[in-house]
Amino acid sequence: MEIMEKAPAKINLGLDIMGKRLDGYHELSMIMVSVDLNDYVILSELPDGRIEFESNSHRMPHNHKNDVYKAVRLVKERYGITAGVKIRLEKTIPICAGLGGGSSDAAATLRALNQLWDLRLSKEELIDLAFEIGSDVPYCLEGGCAWIGGKGEVVELLPTKLSSWVVLVKPKFGVSTRTIFKEIEPETISRVDIDGLKAAILADDYEGMLASMGNSLEDITIKKRPFIQKIKDKMLEAGADVALMTGSGPTVFALCPTEKRANRVMNSMKGFCQEVYKVRLLS
Template sequence: MEIIEKAPAKINLGLDIAGKRIDGFHELSMVMISVDLNDYLTFTELEEDRVIVESSSHKLPLNSKNDVYKAAKMIKERYGIKRGIRIVLEKSIPICAGLGGGSSDAAATLRALNRLWKLNISKKDLIAIGFKIGSDVPYCLEGGCALVSGKGEIVDCLTNSFSLWVVLVKPNFGISTRTIFKEINTETITRVDIAALKKAIISDDYEGMLNNMGNSLEDITIVKRPIINKIKDRMVKCGADIALMTGSGPTVFALCPTEKRADRVVNSMKGFCKEVYKVRML
């Protein structure tokens, strides 16, 4: 049997570091939303008891360092599955870009294997498994627009009716999330009012949403890579309503209310960066 699962990218409309926990993790408060830049994963059962991961990207490890491989192994070991699986990953989401590609691929693997092997794993248990792989995996299991808190394991879906064009610009380098988090100073970091952002989103208040968007990690990443600020400025000058870094970077996204405005931003950025995508919010 063979099934195909879609894994969409995400952007952070808001990312706040609320403090540091006793267990050493940072207390997160984020609003994420899915966009229609997708990886696709094809799952084929094998008679032999092994996990095989293949990918269209030569940049990805295909062993236990890969989140897709980790997710498959966890499901097999936890539920005593003796059948094997071949997973072919068609990669479109840039790697180490702040777009949650690896987490979304892992979430897609958990969803697909739950369905393929008829395991009937509850959402709560899937989230618990996903969190062991990465802090963004619980959100990626839900997708859509959501408030994410705690260490990333608490996901509350938000209703909204925004239908916006999103322009993504990925500079030609990656950023290690772990490296950025090591430099967080909770006393001096820029804070984002996530409660106000949530209120604006569920009230369909577009101006309120724009006014309360922000990313606590921008200041840290921009010191290392000033080009991110140049990208932001250029996108706004070209007609975007707002431009913001997503995750720990380096991808910057712009929101545009019309496709015409989005096209103008895309055309301006294509000569500036190679990886430019025009997508919609999901």
Template sequence: MSSIIEKAPAKINLGLDIVGKREDGYHELSMIMVSVDLSDYVTVTEIDSNEIVIESNNHKMPLNGRNDVFKAAAMIRERYGISKGVKIVLEKSIPICAGLGGGSTDAAATIRALNQLWDLNLSKSEMVSIGFEIGSDVPYCIEAGCSLISGKGEVVECLDSRISSWVVLVKPEFGVSTRTVFPEIDCSTISRVNIPALKEAILSQDYQAMISHMGNSLEDVTISRKPFIQKIKDKMMKCGADVALMTGSGPTVFALCQTEKKADRIVNGMRGFCKEVYKVRIL
């Protein structure tokens, strides 16, 4: 049986702004995300039995209909009348419940892989449509790279970005569920992020302007529940980070720095503070 292997990179939010609450109850988002070279790998293989089988090296992963990868495969099989079974192997390196888009990027990789495996010839917009039914970050993850995301996550504008930076990721021992964060948002008091100014800085390759406009509206909510996140940010800045910011709804914090020497200093400073520390590059 032939197999298709897809790389599924993690993402970080350079900017995340809560624009307001929509009439349908969802929040209107404006975000700029970039991919980093911490990646999962998704391998899909056709099998004789008419079922979806998921295996993973991470024992904390649900291997049933609660997994976004399972949802993606089930949706594609139903929508396109596929009667063949598939085995999906998830090789996890991205921490789960971390704000790094692990579940979303795995689902996106599954959609891309099954498109090839079953010769579906789906367009990017068709894959985005399937992805959006699974989760609001999946449309971005179909393409990845550096993008401006708006609406509920379904509007993705790729940005011509050449950001060259080292990234240090620090994941504390606890996780945060995105679903529990959004109900606590008060749009009248939450801090705002100037996404248009951040976009302009990225497009003009002005690193100093970029870091000055970076921000995450969800920090207010998550840090009030988990003050340790602020301690990580403060320690990263003390170690020499150019900027330290929570990604997504947390709890992972990332630091950007332009030299590897500075990144190594932050890694060494954080190793005794948290177990999960990663030094990566923006892709």
């Protein structure tokens, strides 16, 4: 039997760092939404216990350093699975881009393994597994539009009818999330009105959403990579309603109310950066 799961990218409509926890993690308050830029994870069982991994991306490590492999090994060890699995990862989402590609791939792998081995894991059990892999993986199990709190393990889905065209621009360089989080100073970091953003989304108030969006990590990442600010400025000049870095960067996204406007922003960026995508929100 072969199982295929779609793994959509995500963007952060809002990302706020509330402070440092006693356990060393940062207290997060974020609103994420999926977009229709997708990887695909294809799994089939092997009889001899091996984990066999292949991908169309030459940048993906074929061992425990990638989150798909981590997910398989974790499930095998936790539930005493003696069978092996062959994994094919079809990558479209850029790597080290702030788009949650690795987390979404891991979540898709957990969903696929639950089917492949008929584990019948509950939502809570999947979330526990997901958080052991990474803080964004619990959200990626369901995707859509959601508020995320705690260390990333608290996920509240937000029903909304908001829709928008999205232009994603990924510069040539990547950014290490771990490096950016090491430089957070909770007392001085920019804050984001996540409560206001959440209220606007639940009210399907597009203008209110735009007014409340923000990313506490922008100042840190842009200081290291000023080119990100140039991307933001150029997208706004081309007619974007808002331009914001997603996650720890470096990808910047623009929201546009119409496809015509999105095409204008996309065309203005194509000569500026090589990786430019026009997608839709999957709320």
